[in-house]
Structure formats: C-alpha cells, structure tokens
Amino acid sequence: MTDKTYPELILQVIGSFPRTTGEICDLVRQKRGADFNEHSCREALSTMGKKGLLESPARGVWARATKIAPREEVENLSGFPEGAKKEITVNRYERDRRNRKAAIAFHGIACLACNVRMAERYGEIADGFIEIHHTKSLSTSDEYTPDVETDLIPLCPNCHTVVHLVNPPMRLEELKLRLAEATKRR
Ligand SMILES: [Zn+2]
Numbered sequence: 001m002t003d004k005t006y007p008e009l010i011l012q013v014i015g016s017f018p019r020t021t022g023e024i025c026d027l028v029r030q031k032r033g034a035d036f037n038e039h040s041c042r043e044a045l046s047t048m049g050k051k052g053l054l055e056s057p058a059r060g061v062w063a064r065a066t067k068i069a070p071r072e073e074v075e076n077l078s079g080f081p082e083g084a085k086k087e088i089t090v091n092r093y094e095r096d097r098r099n100r101k102a103a104i105a106f107h108g109i110a111c112l113a114c115n116v117r118m119a120e121r122y123g124e125i126a127d128g129f130i131e132i133h134h135t136k137s138l139s140t141s142d143e144y145t146p147d148v149e150t151d152l153i154p155l156c157p158n159c160h161t162v163v164h165l166v167n168p169p170m171r172l173e174e175l176k177l178r179l180a181e182a183t184k185r186r
Pocket residue numbers: 111112113114115116155156157158159160
C-alpha cells in the first residue's frame with residue numbers, strides 16, 4: 001500500500017461519526033497493521049482538513065466535511081479504479097449530510113423521544129452527535145425528498161434502536177408513550 005491510501009482509510013474509519021485524531025489513527029492502524037505510520041496518518045488528516053474534506057467541529061475531533069468534495073478530489077482520494085462508484089457513495093453521503101443538517105436545524109440536537117443531549121451525557125467527544133431516523137425507508141427512489149418535520153427525526157442511539165425493534169419501525173408518538181409509561185413504573 002502507498003501513502004495515498006491514508007485519506008481513503010481516514011474517510012472509511014470516520015464513517016458518519018465524528019472521531020478524535022487519536023481514534024482515527026488507531027482505526028487506521030488496525031487496517032494498515034505493521035505498515036502503519038502515525039506521522040503520515042496525522043499529516044494526511046491535516047492535509048484533508050486544509051482541503052476542506054474534513055471539518056473539525058471541536059478541538060481534535062474530526063468529521064467528514066459538509067460540502068461535497070470537488071470531482072478531482074474524489075478521484076484523487078480513491079486510489080482504486082472504481083471512480084464512478086465512489087462518486088455515487090459521496091453523493092449519497094452528501095445527501096445524508098444535508099438531510100442531517102436540515103433535521104438538526106429544524107428539531108435541534110436533543111433526542112426527540114427522551115430529550116437527551118449526547119454531549120451532556122458523554123462530554124465533548126459526543127458534542128453535535130445524534131442519529132437521524134428516517135421515518136420513510138431510504139430504499140425508495142432517489143426522487144424522494146423527505147419532509148424535515150415528519151421524516152427526519154433526531155434520536156439518540158438507544159431510542160433509535162428501540163424504534164427499530166419492530167418492523168415497520170415504531171412511530172415517535174408510540175416510543176414517547178412507552179418511555180413515559182416505563183418511567184412511571186420505575
Ligand atoms: Zn433518546
């Protein structure tokens with residue numbers, strides 16, 4: 001493997017989750033094994049930050065950049081021959097990012113069911129983190145434009161898991177009712 005795979009691995013390990021520099025390096029190390037070079041990894045992180053591919057919402061915590069990478073950047077990044085596929089992934093990712101931003105702008109960062117703010121429970125590392133539940137299945141056509149008020153619901157990982165314990169997923173009202181009843185019984 002050459003060093004140009006670092007940006008690719010970094011995007012993979014970040015996924016949809018903001019991570020600290022240390023976490024990113026640990027995860028890249030797991031993928032590269034003996035081939036890992038911490039200095040190159042950190043350098044790649046800083047270069048990606050400068051190119052606008054990553055954002056640093058809190059000190060030392062990195063997430064994927066909200067803005068879409070220009071086409072050349074995407075191709076540069078891949079280092080694999082499936083450029084077209086990569087671009088689709090990035091576009092879908094960009095769509096998710098936009099939906100996420102819209103959902104948080106509309107509903108706020110707290111879980112809509114239990115009101116937890118992740119940073120209040122877990123500290124700075126979780127600042128800005130919340131999952132977005134899509135009330136309509138994402139497997140529907142690309143034409144579908146979610147209604148931010150009803151279709152994109154910020155939920156903490158616990159509530160999000162519970163919503164998906166049934167299929168189709170439980171509605172927010174039902175989850176809130178169950179939460180209220182369980183709390184009463186305590
Ligand atoms: Zn919750």
